[in-house]
Amino acid sequence: MKRFRSPLRKFIAVLAFVSLASLISTAGAFPPPPxxxxxxxxxxxxxxxxxxxxxxxxxxxxxxxxxxxxxxxxxxxxxxxxxxxxxxxxxxxxxxxxxxxxxxxxxxxxxxxxxxxxxxxxxxxxxxxxxDAAQKKTVNAQLLAELDKMGPVDGKCRYTPGKAEGAPLPLK
Known part of the structure; x- marks a missing residue:
């Protein structure tokens, strides 16, 4: 069973492997996003x-x-x-x-x-x-949405990620 039929295909496979390996090895060299x-x-x-x-x-x-x-x-x-x-x-x-x-x-x-x-x-x-009461209701709803984004506290007193967007503000 011949896997690569020509030297060109073998060269392309090696080139793809080397480029993938170099990409993976340099991924840690870049700083994380700010x-x-x-x-x-x-x-x-x-x-x-x-x-x-x-x-x-x-x-x-x-x-x-x-x-x-x-x-x-x-x-x-x-x-x-x-x-x-x-x-x-x-x-x-x-x-x-x-x-x-x-x-x-x-x-x-x-x-x-x-x-x-x-x-x-x-x-x-x-x-x-x-x-006023309606404005306080809006503020409370937004603060609850922000709290919901944080998620629950884990065993080490850290917040785990919650919902990505949280609840939207209530409609008027």
Missing amino acids: RPDPEDWLAGMLWRIHGELNLNSEQDSLWKLAEDDTRQMLKSHRERFETARSDIESTLSDANGNLHTLFDKLDADKSNSEARMKQNRKLWLSFYDSL
């Missing part, structure tokens, strides 16, 4: 809600205040994370680095971050309190 920026995710989620609410001027000003504060908070979180990472690296690379001081600083940063998040939450809750 993770979505939390600010972009937040903006998308907020504008899906914003378009449905038909806000009055007072509600819109509270929305803008809370949204701007959230963007600033995310930016400061990112900066704080980068600073903490460089502090950790410098402390661990230093032979005389003091871990007690490092962890005291990280704990202080964590408590400051939690206080900042509570301030931001108060802004969003003041916006939520200004909404």
